[in-house]
Amino acid sequence: MTQQHLAQSLYEKLVGEEDARACNSISEEACQVVPGNFLLMVFSHFFSQLGDAVANPKVVLPWVMETIHAPLYLIGFLVPIRESGSLLPQLVIAGFIRKQEIRKGVWIFGSILQAAAMVSIGIVAWTLRGALAGWCIIALLTLFSLARGLSSVASKDVIGKTIPKTRRGQVTGWSASSSGLVTVGLGLLFLFSSNQALTPLNYAVMLIAAGALWLLAALVYARIKEFPGATEGGRNALVEAIKRLDILRRDQPFRRFVITRALLLCSALTAPYYVVLAQKNLGSPVSLLGLFILASGAASLLSAPFWGRFADRSSRKVMIAAAIMTAILGISVYLIDSVHPGWLALPWLLPAVYFILSIAHQGVRVGRKTYVVDLAEGNKRTDYVSVSNTMIGIILLIMGFSGALSTVLSISTIILLLSLLGVAGAVLAISLPEVE
Structure with missing residues (x-):
């Protein structure tokens, strides 16, 4: 069996043989190499998502x-910087990307x-201590986050050019699932x-190994066959960025999506508080860290393919379901802490809750990524991604200061x-149009 036939066979098994050759919203030449590009994208995203894990x-x-x-105050900046740093500059980044045919x-x-x-963060963790080490990690995490924005x-643009509709969600789903399998092994260890x-x-050693995974991801991604695309709008990046913000005023479906996505940040923002609540009740043994890593990895392994297939049918319904799951978890944990706080000291309870939360967060990620890619075509897709990510970056950075509420x-x-934001997010997502 040739390499091309092997890729075609594996592709058909992953996405389902029916309509495996259908090519919606991509060029004819891109259609000819979809199986190989699909697998390369899954493998590259597998390495990068494993690094994230x-x-x-x-x-x-x-x-x-x-x-x-x-x-301690630096630890509170980790998630906001890691997330918002990759989102805030994307309007300007998009102006540069629009100039590139490939x-x-x-x-x-x-x-x-x-x-x-x-890799640099790993070296800092090995060689430095105290505030100097903390500030160095924050600075390097900022660089990491900006690179992640690129x-x-x-x-989003490459997948929109190379993978047809009804297949894009499964790229994220299968890569997240496979990386989840390896993460489960790390958690068990x-x-x-x-x-x-x-x-x-x-x-x-862990962090340097994570850096090596991003290098592997780059090597695999380089083999993707991408064909030249449109370069309209590749003028002054900052001027174009400001102009593109007007999309929020003119495009009502997109504006509703951005607001919905902002409300769905609840799944990411609540996660560290479940970890803190567990440490408060159970201490900080390595086995507890293993349980949370195991919960995160198992959630990706078990849920991502499901969310991917679900998103290719209705990414809007995926966001609704994930938001409701997040809200139910938050309300349940609050009631347990209010009525039977001793239950939170059970060694399995909070890791189990974190497992379900991680499933919901996978749904949010797969749903909103698939939705924004399918909502637009061509360079408009780049505008949608960059504008929404920039606005979410601002909102996330502001909401990241929610930790200050812990004083009262x-x-x-x-x-x-x-978690109650998830209720509002689910209600608003109902009004979004279907795009699949």
């Missing part, structure tokens, strides 16, 4: 910061920068290790308030 800013990086005695090179460059930043905008704390060298509210109350 190994260096998880919601679980792993806070543990690293605590081990090297970084100030845009996969932008993704590759971003992946290499992410690798360099993560890859994010380019990725920690779970069955001793309860002693890991050393800075252990964390350094309990952790479970903060979880409740953030």
Whole structure:
């Protein structure tokens, strides 16, 4: 069997043989190489998502910061910087990307920068301590996040040019599932290790390995066959960026999507508080870290393919379901803490809750990524991605300061308030048009 036939066979098995050859919204020449591009994209995203799992800013990086005695207030910036730093500059980045007929090179460059930043964080964790180490990690995480923004905008455009509709959600789904399988193995390794704390060298090896995964992702992505696309609008990046913000005023379906996506941030913002609540009730043994990594990996492994197929039928309904799941979890944990707080000390309860939350978050990610790609065509897709990501970056950075509420509210109350945003997000998502 030739390599081309093998790729075609595997592609048909992953997406289902029926209509596997259908090519909606891509060029005829791109249609001829869909199976190979689909598999290359799945493998490259597998490596990058596995890197994300190994260096998880919601679980792993806070543990690293605590081990090297970084100030507590810096730990609170990890998730906002990691997320918003990749989103805020995307309007300007999009202006640069629009000038490129072939845009996969932008993704590759971003992946290499992410690798360099993560390896550097590993070296800092190994060699430095205290506030200096903490500030160095924050600075390197900012560089990592900006590089991630490059890859994010380019990725949406490349997938829109190379993968047909009704197949795009499954790229994210299968790559997340496969990376989840490996993450499960890492979680099990920690779970069955001793309860002693890991050393800075252990964390350094983990983070350097994560950096190597982004390099592998770049090497695989370089093999994708992308054909030249439109370059209209490639003028002054900042001027074009300001002009493109007007899309929010003119385009009602897109504006509703951005508001919905902002409300669905609840799934990401509540995650660190579940970890903090677990540490408060159970301490910080390595086995607890393993349970949370295991929960995150298992959620990706089990749910991502389902969400991917669901999103290719209705990404709007995926967002609704995920938002409702997040809200139910937050309300349940608040009620448990209010009525039977002793239950939170059960060693399995909060990791189990985090597992379900991670499933919901996978749904949010797959749903909103598929929705925005299918909502537009051509360069309009790049505008949609960059404008929505920039606005979400601003909102996320503001909401990242929700940790300040911990001085007047309990952790479970903060979880409740953030989770209620999911109810509003689900209600608003109902009014979104179907795009599949």
